[in-house]
Amino acid sequence: MIYLKTDEEIELLRESNLLVAKTLGEVAKLIKPGVTTLELDKRAEEFIRDHDAIPGFLNYQGFPNSLCTSVNEQVVHGIPNKKPLKEGDIVSVDCGVLKNEFYGDSAYTFGVGQLSPEVEDLLKTTKEALYKGIENAVAGKRLGDIGYAVQRHSEAKGYSVVREMVGHGVGKNLHESPEVPNYGRRGYGVLLKPGMVIAIEPMINLGKRNIVQESDGWTIRTIDKMVSAHFEHTVAVGKNEADILSSFKFVEEVLTLQS
Template identity: 60%
Template sequence: MIIVKTREEIELLRESALIVSKTLGEVAKAVKPGVTTLELDKIAEECIRDQGAIPGFLGLYDFPNTLCMSPNSQVVHGIPNNTPLAEGDIISIDCGAVKNGFYGDHAYTFAIGEIAPEIEKLLQVTKESLYLGIRELKRGNRVGDVGYAIQKYCEDHGYGVVRELVGHGLGRKMHEDPEMPNYGKRGRGKKFVDGMVVAIEPMINLGTQSIKQHNDGWTITTLDGKASAHFEHDVAIVDGKPELLSTFAYVYDALGITSTEEDEFRQIPFVL
């Protein structure tokens, strides 16, 4: 069942989403060769708690940490450990937070130093596909319209679109209806209405779309061992249009990146 949110609830969801955005920005300052994912996990937990929230992933379905940390061929749900990041790696950092009973859930894939051009292109296309999907999240459209936009763009570039893992509704629970696949057919699936809030999160592989789960019960990797990219935003439908609740602005500030990619999805451009 889809739970439509009031304007007041959307603002509470925005607050939680921005706590995650700020946390990813703090983590971004420390992402470099030699740092371990456990060290980054500690930074994130402290940042979330300092903002009066609690980590959304820690203990959820018995997950053991604050961040899902998925380097290179890991798609999602990687568990932080003591292995240092190395020059040329990429890593998806997925973070959740809960405040006032509402969840934020937001992810960014970071490049560690200089990365191979084909990997850099994968990250670029995956992030671009996220915004193509968000553009379809408007009143009267359907779930399949979002999935189709993401799938077509990524497959046109020769990439594999993961089928087994999807985006989702967001609210008082981390995972609500509707499921938001990154593939689909136009005009199919549940219809979008004002007040819906979802997490859209393309998970795109350099090679095959096929994945496998490891014995730890969490880590998902590509079946062929090639790289995977993952970007995620929290989005509400307000006055018939998509409105971003999360932002990459804090990450970009830490990394020295200038971007206007989010402006069309805000009534007022986001200012730090």
Template identity: 60%
Template structure:
């Protein structure tokens, strides 16, 4: 069952989402060659707690850390460790925060130093597919409309769309109805309702869409060992249109990037 949020609850969710946004912004300047994902994880946990929230992932389904850190061929759910990042890596950082009884949850894939043009294109297309999907999160549409838009855009660039892992509703629980696949058919799936909040999160592989799981029970890898990218926003349906609760502006401020990509989603 989809749980609609009141205007007041959406504002509380925005607060949780922005803590995640600021955490990712703080990490942006720390993602560099020589840093370890475990070091970044500890920085994030301290930052989240200092902002009056608790890490949303730590202990959730028994996950052992505050961040899912997934470099290169890891798609999602990577466990932080002591392996240093190196020039040319990419790393998906997925972060959650719980405050006032509501979750924020979103992700950004960072380049470590300079990456190849091929890998940069993967990042650019995956991030753009996120906004392509968000545009379809509107009154009268269904989950299949979002999934179809993301899938079409991504596959036109020759990339694989992961199917076993999906976006989701968000609220007092980290995962609520509906599931938000990154593939689908127009007009199919659950219908969107005013006040609902979702996490839309395309996961795009440079090669095959197929994946495998490590023996740790968490880490998801591409089946062919090629890189994967992952971007995620939290979005509310307000007055029939998508409104971003999360933002990448803190990441961009840290990286010195100018962008107006989010402006159309500010009601």
């Protein structure tokens, strides 16, 4: 069942997603060699609660933390821990909040210190692929158009697309129908309509697309242990263009100041 949101509900979703965006901006201020992902998690939880919201991931189906922090070959659902980040690492930070009964959900992959050119290019391409997908989140197109756009852009650069993990609808539940794959055929899949709100989240690997779940029951990593990048926006399908409800503005303001 796909729930179409009213204009009022979309504004509540925007509020939740902008809080996620601001939380990621706070996290961005802390990321450097020597910091632990548990420290990032603690700051995120404090910031979310200070803004009268609840961390959306904490205790969700038993997940133990407020952020998913996935380092290097970890694709998604990494559990924050006390291991310090190192120069040249990448860390995907996925954040969710629940505010006014609606969820926000967004992710950004950060470089820690200086990255190698090939990893830098992976991050750039994954983020570009996200926006290629968003360009197709328009009424009258189909889900396959989004996946096709993400897949085509990523594979043209020689990267591979994770298939088992997908985007999803967002609303009063963190994960709603429909599923939003990062691969697909143009003109196939669910018809996109105004009022649909979906999380588009490319997970793109430097090596092969195959993944495995680690023994903690959560963390997904690449089988070949090559790095993976992950960027995510929550968007409302529009008549002429998608309405991006989350934002990377706060993250990018911090990164610009640091560079």
